[in-house]
Amino acid sequence: MKPMLAALAFMAITCPVFAHGTADGAKELNPSDIVFRDDPAFPNGGQTALIHGDPDKPGLFILRIKFPPNYIVPPHTHPGFETVTVLSGAMGSGMGEKTDLTKGKMLEAGGILALPANHAHYVWTTDQETIIQVAAIGPFDLIYINPDDDPRKKAIKK
Numbered sequence: 309m310k311p312m313l314a315a316l317a318f319m320a321i322t323c324p325v326f327a328h329g330t331a332d333g334a335k336e337l338n339p340s341d342i343v344f345r346d347d348p349a350f351p352n353g354g355q356t357a358l359i360h361g362d363p364d365k366p367g368l369f370i371l372r373i374k375f376p377p378n379y380i381v382p383p384h385t386h387p388g389f390e391t392v393t394v395l396s397g398a399m400g401s402g403m404g405e406k407t408d409l410t411k412g413k414m415l416e417a418g419g420i421l422a423l424p425a426n427h428a429h430y431v432w433t434t435d436q437e438t439i440i441q442v443a444a445i446g447p448f449d450l451i452y453i454n455p456d457d458d459p460r461k462k463a464i465k466k
Contacts, residue, residue, distance in 0.1 A: 333360065344374045348460050349450045353379055359441070363448040371442045375399070375433045382407055382457040383430045390444040392421040392431075397438030402430050405453045428453055 337359070344355035353376040361369030372395070375381075383405050392399075394415045401421050402412030405428045414434075415421060423429060452458040 335360070342372060344372070347373075349458075350381060351379070351457075351459055354381065361446065363444070363446045365446050367446055369444060369446050369448065371444075373440050373442060375431075375438045375440070377433055377435050377437055379438075380407060380409075380432045381430060383428050383453040384457075385426045385428050385451045385453070386423070386444065387447070387449055387451070388425050388445050390423050390442055390448075392423075393441045393443075394419045394421075395439045395441055397433060397436045399438050399440060400432040400434070402432075404428055404430075407432075 342357045342359070344357045347354055347356040350356070350373070355374045357372045357374075359370040359372055361367055363369045363371065375397075394417050396417050398414050398416045399419070399421075400409060400412050400414050402408060404411075407430050409432055412430075421429075421431075450458075455461060
């Protein structure tokens with residue numbers, strides 16, 4: 309009888325936590341649970357969904373990014389190491405401070421891009437929507453090589 313009472317007491321204490329998520333941030337998400345929103349750090353059409361953490365604070369964060377077809381993110385860097393996994397579609401990846409779509413590599417779904425801090429690169433899509441997942445350590449930023457490419461600065465000038 310005592311083991312049964314202990315099990316019931318444990319369930320009574322823990323089940324509400326699991327039903328609402330855990331205090332330590334554990335989540336279970338299906339693709340339909342993920343809501344993408346326009347992101348001012350990306351050229352018009354780029355959308356993000358924060359999965360875990362906060363890119364503005366120290367610590368791990370995971371971000372999903374949706375790019376429309378025929379889209380370019382101009383050359384940029386990040387202050388920390390990042391890994392990018394292509395979840396759907398395909399993404400071109402080029403290295404350097406000038407966009408050249410004839411160079412670089414097309415990464416298909418399952419492809420991975422790993423970049424050290426402050427490494428200039430650019431990405432693009434072709435004729436299909438692409439979703440990527442970024443994992444990195446914050447604080448994080450998107451620093452465009454050419455400041456005129458930064459849509460956040462364009463918004464301020466208006």
